[in-house]
Amino acid sequence: MSVSPMQKTTPIIQVDRLSAGYGDTLILDGVSFSVFPGEIFIILGGSGCGKSTLLRHIIGLEIPRHGTIHIDGEPIPSEDGTVSSAVLQKIGVLFQSSGLIGSMTLAENVALPIRQYLHLQERSIRDMVSLKLRMVDLEGYEHHLPSQLSGGMKKRAGLARALALNPKILFLDEPSAGLDPITSAGIDRLILRINESMGTTMVIVTHELESIMTLAQRVIMLDKAARGIIAEGDPHRLKIESEHPIVRQFFHRQAGSETR
């Protein structure tokens, strides 16, 4: 059996037997998977299956009950319960509600991580902010406050901020949720362009079928009842070949039982 290129590559994210939950509720139990450099990896599943919980654990916002997470070989969180500055510079996060600071303009929002981590002159920071906003087609909106933007524009601005430090890995939580199909397709195209041009590894949480089929090179599907992964692989193949009833329901948009 030949060895695939993936098997030869060291994973950039390694999740091993992760268990997570809130209070008495266990949401994820023994979840393991790997993400490889440069790939677009999608975490999908129905509402309440723990997609966002998994993402929050990977980026270090929550502490796992059991199991380990490594980003680029470093444990998340580290022994002192925090995420190191070195790891924080390797990741960018686009939150579901964009997470832009409401009292700051877009330029100030995008400049935040650049000022925090890089020692650049003010003119270079302004140039870089301008470049980042141009990348997401928000040129000319530098002085706008987030409240003055539409939902799609907020997402793109959040993406520009997430990209500010050219992270190795970009985490996107529901990047196209609540957007019209044209705007949503625009965000998908932007994600593809960034992945192709900069080689950024993308970890996307979504349940938008269109986006999954357009973007994903590999997916894992979570299920609420299983508290873990029920399918993994190429979404196009899963759609055709998977025998799992929930996977079939998901990819063929069939109604399922809510009482599961």
Next chain:
Amino acid sequence: MEASPPPAPPSFRSSEPPPGLITVLDGTTLRIRLHGRIDRATCSDILPRVSACFRVTPFETIEIDFSETTRFDDYGVLVLLEIRRYAHRLGKPLSFVHVAEEVSKILELTGFDRMIERSGIDKPSPPNVLVRLGAFVIECFQNAGTVVSFLGNLMLLFLYVLRHPASLRYDDTVLYMRTTGVDALPIVGLISFLLGLIMAFMSSLQLAQFGANVFVASLVALAMVSELGPIMTAIVIAGRSGSAYAAEIANMGISEEIDALKTMGFDPVLFLGIPRMVAAMLMIPILTLFSDIFAIAGGLLVGVTMLDLTPVTYMSQTLKSLRLFDVVWGMLKSGVFAFLISWIGCLRGFQARGGASAVGHAATSSVVTSIFLIILFDSIFAVVRSYL
């Protein structure tokens, strides 16, 4: 479950020579070779060295050579922008050679070709004083219009509730009565007690010289019941409950709850404003009464322990000094203050637009405006009383 291979990331040459700019004068062409990594990790070191490239003279054209570039990202574009600035300043044409595919992709992604020389994110210069003054006056008039219009709306709805008592949301009103009144009693009581104590102590220092200790009771009672009781209670409630009204309503506006009420056919002012107003107007006069009692108790403590007065003497002097009119006047004032606090709290909440900062602004603004109006109306009451 077996995973399929991911695509290979964009490739660069694996050898990593030290990064930098190598300048070569080739005839009349200044060739700048971007050497090694020109990216986020190196740009802060390379950028200050750009100016040194242009010390070579004379040259007519500038050529940027990417043949030795091993890694390039959009922070590398910052270096190009810096070189282009110098080229423009000197009026020399600029061209690129040996541009790798990876570099092209980054240049395309960042829209380098379309970048104008001047970055567009400099803050616009502020308008002159006259324009700002004009804008301020216009804003004041617009604000006054909104304030009066909201006041009219509130009054009309209040009259409507008096004629249609069933339209009042009783559960909410009782809840706000508890939060505005009952929950505030400890702090109002404590502040009033201490105020009465301080007044009695300070006045006794003067009155004791004339052997008029007993008039400490009169001073505390009159000052608290007609002036300080209503005003102190109103200020505490403005800070405690008025700001909460503003923040709650502002937050509801931002999270589209008020829009939802409108679409369901509710009048948001009737739904959210009137219960708060009714609760405040019922509870603040009662709190004022408690404030008077606690202040007199504070004065009594000083009178008995420091001024050799008996409790009976102190209380009989207090009752002798007070008229029913003074108590009613104080409560009437506190009723008006309650109206002002709820009016401004709700107004600022409904006016809030934007994000989280708007909530803070609404709360702060409601406290400042309420306290100003409380003092203003107290002055009006003082003038009116002088004619009674």
